[in-house]
Amino acid sequence: MLVISVVISYLIALYPGTLPRDAVTTTVLATGFAAAGATIGMLLSRRASREPDPQSVRVVFGVGVLVAAGGAGLAVWWQSLIRAAVGAPPVGLDWWAGATVAPAAAVTGIVLIPRVTAVVAASAVALTAGLLAPANADDGQPLPTTVVVSESQTLLRGQLSPLDFDGAAARLVKSWLRSGGLSAWAVVVAVPTGSGWVDQAAVAGFVDRFDGDVRILALPYADVESWKAFISGDAAATGSSVALIRELAEVLESRPAGQRPRLVLYGQSLGAVGADAARVWLEDHHPSMLAETVLTAPPAETVAHGSATPRAVVANRSDPVVRWSVSSLWRPPTRPHDTVLDGPRVPVVPWLPVVSFLQTSVDLLSALDGPAGVGHRYGAEQARPVSGFRG
Incomplete structure (x- = not known):
């Protein structure tokens, strides 16, 4: 259940839009959804009535890794198409790391050291909250008090x-x-x-x-x-x-x-x-x-x-x-x-x-x-x- 929940959440985060995504947004979105999936998966697993078969766990884990890797590859390919269409530069290593390494590290931390990971996650959210604000068109001029x-x-x-x-x-x-x-x-x-x-x-x-x-x-x-x-x-x-x-x-x-x-x-x-x-x-x-x-x-x-x-x-x-x-x-x-x-x-x-x-x-x-x-x-x-x- 843990693997399935993480993979589904991760694929939702990578589902493309119509604009280029920068590395910060990609990292926050992919990591946040993967972490949420891991948390939900752990809670559901703890409520399960019996332990899963080790062989089944290995199979599900292997399939999950392949599906997640395929999703990451498709996300990069789609992002490249969008960037080429609007004249933006191609994705860099920071984008790759944000879409793959950061989510994997977050899931590993939640599974192995959940309390420490929760503190780190809260700090990260506090630091990035100010960066992710809706775009606003504004000429920066104060509104007139007369015509x-x-x-x-x-x-x-x-x-x-x-x-x-x-x-x-x-x-x-x-x-x-x-x-x-x-x-x-x-x-x-x-x-x-x-x-x-x-x-x-x-x-x-x-x-x-x-x-x-x-x-x-x-x-x-x-x-x-x-x-x-x-x-x-x-x-x-x-x-x-x-x-x-x-x-x-x-x-x-x-x-x-x-x-x-x-x-x-x-x-x-x-x-x-x-x-x-x-x-x-x-x-x-x-x-x-x-x-x-x-x-x-x-x-x-x-x-x-x-x-x-x-x-x-x-x-x-x-x-x-x-x-x-x-x-x-x-x-x-x-x-x-x-x-x-x-x-x-x-x-x-x-x-x-x-x-x-x-x-x-x-x-x-x-x-x-x-x-x-x-x-x-x-x-x-x-x-x-x-x-x-x-x-």
């Missing part, structure tokens, strides 16, 4: 006022009017992430697309790390975006249709959830006012599967965010019908309940480590017209 307009008059960032989205939206729209927004070619409502961050690559893309004749409005709704904002719910993201688009629509409807700026909705990650909520509101109240919506990397199962107005859902093939949802514990994640896959083609293994959720969650740790097009990194191409995404 801030960029030097180019292109990006207007509203103030953070979570108790009064309507008031903050009204102040932002007034600043947009003062900046000559009504005479611009386009106005882009860019819903930020939970930290208040707006992807500067997207900003540059919209500026280039509209030849600089554009105003981009961003109204923050929180000032915490994006993953924390996501866990706490999307009410703030949707409430702020609807408040801003409602205020903006009141101004735009006062102008003839042919004399209004082109209205575009954009959001990335949790911001995509807010942007899609604004799209639904516009389709219900002003269906002809919205030109298009671009949603970049929304978390799985968080936006509508279809749209009555032009929309593109942009997702990198290797991005774990677009595959992560609690429901993926028991069923494969689904994509909106208008999803456009981008970035390098990476190999994808079949979905397994619980296991795939675990590996996707681990991929979140390094989702921002690669260049644009890899993981949760996106470039200026996300600002291209919806018609451009489709062909």
Whole structure:
């Protein structure tokens, strides 16, 4: 029972994701799961009613070693495929050691000297806990306490006022009017992430697309790390975006249709959830006012599967965010019908309940480590017209 439990746990830890794994993450994951398997196996063995036959033990141990070695070899091969696809360097000796030597040492220690191993394991967990935190996109700038307009008059960032989205939206729209927004070619409502961050690559893309004749409005709704904002719910993201688009629509409807700026909705990650909520509101109240919506990397199962107005859902093939949802514990994640896959083609293994959720969650740790097009990194191409995404 001990060998079977260890091998199953070890293979679960090595089941691949879609992003390169560094040596530290691989070591922690493989060692932690192998150790957990050894602990469970020992507890089950102690509760067994009779001692196993020595010959059977040797056979099971030999088969277990072969299966574990084969799993390690497949993991390295798969990791090499992923790294080659995204242009990352091949695995090194530290990766090999983390995937094989460290788990073997942990299992041996648990079996032979469990108390000492428990102390060492607790120390290791305390040291590495700070290293394994979810990736968070953030430009490092404090959120404004009033409306801030960029030097180019292109990006207007509203103030953070979570108790009064309507008031903050009204102040932002007034600043947009003062900046000559009504005479611009386009106005882009860019819903930020939970930290208040707006992807500067997207900003540059919209500026280039509209030849600089554009105003981009961003109204923050929180000032915490994006993953924390996501866990706490999307009410703030949707409430702020609807408040801003409602205020903006009141101004735009006062102008003839042919004399209004082109209205575009954009959001990335949790911001995509807010942007899609604004799209639904516009389709219900002003269906002809919205030109298009671009949603970049929304978390799985968080936006509508279809749209009555032009929309593109942009997702990198290797991005774990677009595959992560609690429901993926028991069923494969689904994509909106208008999803456009981008970035390098990476190999994808079949979905397994619980296991795939675990590996996707681990991929979140390094989702921002690669260049644009890899993981949760996106470039200026996300600002291209919806018609451009489709062909």
